[in-house]
Amino acid sequence: MIQRKTQTVDYWQNYTLTPIDIEFLHTRLLDAEQPMTQRELALALIGDHCHREESQLRGELSRGTVYQPRRHFQVGEKVLFPAFEFRLAEVIAVRPGQNREYGEFEVITVDFGPERRQREFAAGLTAPHKLNVEMLDLLATDDLASPEKLLTTVAAHVPAALAAQLATQPDFASFENRWLLRDLMAETHVGHLNIAEALIEVRGAPVETTALLKELDLPGEIRRDVLAFSLQSALTADGRFDQVGPNESRRWYLRRLEPPEALEIPLPLRYTAIPYDKEALPVELRQLEWELDDEWSDEVKVEPSALRAAIPTTTLLLTYPHLASGTLPLNKHSRPFFPRGYGARTAVTLIDGRWGQRFLGWVVHAGRYVAGLRAWFEQHKLPAGAVITLERRDNSGDIVVDFRPKRMRREWTRRALISDANRLDIELRKVEVTCEYDEQIIIGADKPEELLKLRTLPAYASIPLGELVYHFFTDLAGLSGVGNVHAKTIYSAVNLVRRCPPGPIFAVLATDPRLQIIGDDSYRLAV
Secondary structure, eight states, X not given: OOOOGGGSHHHHHTOOOOHHHHHHHHHHXXXXXXXXXXXXXXXXXXXXXXXXXHHHHHHHHTTSEEOOTTSOOOTTOEEXXXXXXXXXXXXXXXXEOOOGGGOSOEEEEEEXXXXXXXXXXXXXXXXXXXXXXXXXXXXXXXXXXXXXXXXXXXXXXXXXXXXXXXXXXXXXXXXXXXXXXXXGSOOOOHHHHHHHHHHHHHHTSOEEHHHHHHHSXXXXXXXXXXXXXXXXXXXXXXXXXXXXXXXTOOEEEEGGGSOHHHHXXXXXXXXXXXXXXXXXXXXXXXXXXXXXXXXXXXXXXXXXXXXHTTOOEEEEEOOHHHHHHTEEEOOTTTGGGSOOOSSSEEEEEEEETTTOOEEEEEEETTTTEEEOOHHHHHXXXXXXXXXXXXXXXXXXXXXXXEEOXXXXXXXXXXXXXXXTXXXXXXXXXXXXEEEOBOTTTOEEESOHHHXXXXXXXXXXXXXXXXXXXXXXXXXXXXXXXXXXXXXXXXXXXXXXXXXXXXXXXXXXXXXXXTEEEEETTEEEEOO
């Protein structure tokens, strides 16, 4: 059987659209008269390449007689040689063969053309030979992978490559992973987009594409899916709009109405990965890291979607970076509660578990957080270290966000102070607390705006993590009557000025010779 190039990874690994490909895709979309996904287009294109190769092979084989040692040939006859990639040659001489082992046979001399030497081959050979195969055997297709199989194996990257190259073609338009010819799209102008903007603003909530279409005067004779594609493509290209629908829904909101922390990752949440020796962490600190469930910990694992509905409630720790940013973490406990759509953000309805008020939250997938809770934190005067609960009460997708209240009382807690020399100090103060909290995590700040500025100062931004940990350790040790500091407290303090998950911090605690573990996940200065 002839090896098809389209069956190999080499053929597809540097795939580039050709004019023939573009014409094929143009015709394919024109015939479909509806949007097609990247996968559908890639599958059609792979199938076309396979079909063209098959046609080309049959054309090549029709140019002459396929060489088989058992055949007899005449001077002037055109012959194809499978062993030389089916190169065509002309028979220029025939003579008797001379080898008693093979009996009577002939020797043909063939000419491969200019710049190629003449060669001799056996003909009329009665002995068995592996080249004595029929044309149908050469073109056998039983063992060939289908286009569907190729798309999942040697051509798996074609959809992405196809999309990147189609994006440069002016005749093709896209929305998410779907494509359509611009000539087939409904015309949308700035007036339509202005109406859409006004409608979203009046409702004060994300609006589905179908609802927007009802308010726009678009041609009724055009298919609904084409109208939706046309409008969605126009909304995506207009910087005013944001696609925030969950799952397969397409809902639109206005960027100017979204909180700043939904549009850009706040400074307190920006984490640059820090390499560290994971093996240096003792079992106790690994368990503590798992319990803290920081969204940037290496061990974050997403719950399978099938299990999401089976998890009615969960709890989170509110750390200072999230308190300062008005956000909640997307970690292994909270992630199953929040849907993901096709946009950079997904809008969700949050319900205040205390007062029942509804408000919008924004799931920022790349940043691993949920924005939009700043006012809620402030209304309930929640501290860093508060225990937050999430609850799913029905299938609406709404999420109840709550805390565990307790009778108000003044308690000693850690407070971050900033000196005139822009130095951070931590002291103990009595403050009113009305919720359950982790006493090792709780920490407050009198001037959060000034604390934010410290993150950009070299004294805190450029200092090695090990020295930063030791700096906070010495400060915190002075607050303890016996000089002990819990590992979680160090984690909470470091995150006042530098976003860092527990792993790298705990690795410092475990390896710094200046520190000594004393049990119960606590450390003190080495003697």
